[in-house]
Amino acid sequence: MFDDFFIRALVAGIGIAFVTGPLGCFVVWRRLSYFGDTLAHSALLGVTIAYSLEFNIAVSIFLISSAIALILIQLQKKTNLPSDALLGLLAHSSLAVGLVVIGFLTFIRFDIMGLLFGDILAVNKKDLLTIWVGGALILLVLRLIWKPLLASTVNYELAQAEGLNPDRAKAVFTVLLAAIIAISIKLVGVLLITGMLIIPTAMARNLSDNPQKMVIFAIIGGLLSVFIGLFSSLEFNTPSGPSIIAAALVLFIFSLLKVKQTIQLKN
């Protein structure tokens, strides 16, 4: 059944939505959306390195994104530039370096649009294995750090004072973020993976009154976005990433109606 490219894209998208839901919630709660963007931009550099060294793409992206995260932490300690400026610096310079390197690799044919916006045809059987096994691992680890991560999101010092380890949880979370970007880049693309993390989550916030519920709604929102997005990608021959994100946007707009209702009820 995985011989059909569309089934492969669908199965990949489902696997990705299960992971981007919970991770996306923490990205929004911890105000890391620009950070996620930076990691994703650096993924392009990872792809080019993988191609030039004939290395596994997902592993290469994962390593480069983690390295960028480490560099960011060092820069935050050593310069007085505010975090958003540092993130912008890293995001755009790694994207630029990635594109420059592609320019040099004339002997390889790159589908730049596919890298930036995702390609429904690109997902092979090995990618499915990476997404589902990698995704399951990410969720398992997130389950393990859930409590310290959530507690330190509410209040860092409270978590630390009461015996949790917020620094470790934060470091592990950064690695998980790099990992989801690495496994989902083929389908969603470098420029739009943060949208997959954030938009279904934003929708979920409008429908939830507790963290667990928000995670579940974010997963449902992601799944619906993948279904609607991929079917319209097939139908209208649009790139897969933008189609999924546009579907997520429509769901978000619908969720605003629910917010409006509750506000009216309150008045």
Next chain:
Amino acid sequence: MGNNILVKLNNVGFQQNQKWLVQGVSLQVEKGKIVTLIGPNGSGKSTTAKIALGLFKNIEGQVEKFTNNIGYVPQKISIDWTLPLRVRDFMLLTDNLTEDVIDEALSLTGVINLKDKSLGNLSGGEFQRVLLARAISKKPELLVLDEPVQGVDFTGEIALYELIKEISEKLNCGILLISHDLHTVMSATDHVVCLNGHVCCSGSPKEVAKNSEYKALFGEQAAQTLSIYEHKHDHVHTNDGDIKKN
């Protein structure tokens, strides 16, 4: 018996960006006792509490902690709107508690009726009581309460301090309490440490209250006018927190 001591600070200090936030503080908290830190804004009360909690790495002096079962009410806690939390979710933040334990703590602080409410919809007083309930829910040996009555009106303040006193008796835990108003904590505290970058004076609440400087500081109109903080000691404090010898 020395093993009633829960935490002991020995001549501790902490500096940030080459500036001492607090220096030369010694105190200890024992089981069943309430120690109150008072002092003006920026005097290092919160810093001292955080040193006692072990939140800083590079401190001067020694901290000996004899318990790891700690409940903490931080001075500032703001819940971002993007994170939906009900009171019951908040109670489970750092520990896995059973429904019974949660109910017991919320009942003790009188906010059991708020269990399913969103944190964002609570009033200042309700929120402080929820914070307190969360901190005591796992029956800690040491409670650190950083200005636990902020945003609460005067009568509410007295009620909350009475509650804190009741908690210390019920749980037999030691409490390190931070307050900017000694008068309302008077009846509830065993030992007072008056801070202003260092320990200015300390003793039982009566001793501290008798102190003539103290009266000038925290006298009748003291509650409102903490800014005119002066001490009769051999030094004055400049506006940037430095200490100048007379």
